[in-house]
Amino acid sequence: MRYLIRRLAFYLVAAWASVTLAFVIPRLMPGDPEATMFARFHGKLDPEAMAALRRTFGFSDAPLAQQYVCYLGHVVRGDLGVSVSYFPARVGDVIATGMVWTLFLAGLAVALSYALGTLLGIAAAWRRGGWLDAVGPPLFVLLGAFPFFWLAMLLLFLFGFTLGWSPVRHAYDSGVTPALSAQFLWSVATHAVLPAATIVVATVGGWMLDMRNTMMTVLGEDYVTLAHAKGLSPRRVMFRYAARNALLPSITSFGMALGFVLSGSLLTEIVFSYPGQGYLLIQAVRSLDYPLIQGLFLTITLAVLGANFLVDILYVWLDPRARTRSAS
């Protein structure tokens, strides 16, 4: 329990740091976001309308400390302001629509790739020096060297445009109304295949190498030799004795890698025009929608922190040693 409380305290500090960064960065930078944002209205609006606009977007001349307290209050209440490009929609509502798609796509792809990579890693370590162990790691190192979004472009080009096997943009056909119908679900599924495949191809190697290396260490342990000596079936030794224990460290690295994988899947969304957080982010960057950029930064960062805390809880639950260590 003490361990979890310490972790929770760390995540709270990290959350506070990122919230503060999102406040400080725009104010430290030489550029003037206010001027850029309102440049297009310049000379078209009378001063009163400009003042009203400034109030709407929360620009104020109040002292920094006061602005900061006000900002913290808004963030705690989940109020992220008004979006410029989706005016008059609120940033929170805009992000919520993208969140569903990102959770669906990235969640599915990461789970798939983690499961597949772990299984491959187990197999490679078990047959050390076998063909999988010889071909797998260099192949995946090469695949991992390609930029994430470039693989997405290549897949999109090959299977989307040239072969025409897959839809090329958006999360479902524009002709289909979102409902719980077979037609809509089928449309969603076919649109998710290529983006998800990109994420799986780009990340599966990392999980595999990770699992292979921890599995190698575990295979050298005495209890594995004992299990063999007892005459247990190789399959039982492989999964129940070796893989089960090798999974623990790989769960920790899963949490660490989450931010990286998420960044990659945001780029993948952009290539496929998939309407998730990444797509919103590029829209916000292109239209200089600063409130939306800030809101996306906050939600994505806080989501990663939350996911890491969940991984920590999972770890304590899975590993009895983590519990006794924190008790003593």
Place this chain on the structure above:
Amino acid sequence: MTALMHNRRALIGLGVLAGFALLAMFGPLFAADPSAQLALPLSPPSWQHPFGTTGQGQDVLAQTLAGARTSLVIGFTVGLAQVAIGALVGTTAGYLGGWVDDVGTLVINIFLIMPGLPLMVIIAAYLPTGSITIALVLIVTGWAWSARVIRAQTLSLRDKDFVLAATVSGEHGLRIVACELIPNMASLLASAFIGATIYAIGAEVALEFLGLGDVSHVTWGTNLYWASNDSALLTGAWWTFVPTGACVALVGFALAMLNSAIDELGNPRLRAERGYLAELRRHGVRPGVSTPVLRREVS
């Protein structure tokens, strides 16, 4: 260093890197002007333009070479800067210990756990666009990885006899860090530098692909930005994005090869493992659960 020259992976990595360095240095002298419109837009590869032309009629080969120059310079500079900052923070935290270490570790961990891309985007969006901005952003978001490994290594070296001996003989803390600790982490620093460079090149390309760099500047990232903006995919112009991506991957792969070679040299267990497997293969034995007994001819 001589051991590195005898390692196959290190040789492949170094060879590819040297090739790219030469191309980046001298290639642009022989190639066409990368930003001039020379031919019809989106014409496929031909003798005159071996890699075809972009959506604005620029020569893709010239752009790839010019892009190599800027992207490699940014990549290696950022890698160096990240390791320098990482070494500064890592050794300070690790060597001094106490509350300095607590604060240092906290800051390192916060930077490690924040997802990179959103942080990069939020910083780059507010700064004036350009290569210096991109480099700064990459340094700020990436230094913590080096700092973490260097701190861990400092902790394990700090209580070694040679460091204690230096302390007892009254050497200054700064001197101990600079003359005793840093030289003993050479292979770790080298692999941290390579890791940071791989990260920097990938992230630089990604940021510029998003249009956060100076899009009038020719780099690998802006090449891909223009390829996707000029709807290269829609018109089937694969040559506008394939060469750049292949170059990024080749450089990344070469660096990864070099890194694993350094790892192997610094880690005798990995080397022993390699020799063991080679020995088994020579006897036609498949590695399995039990330790095979091999007969050797005694001369």
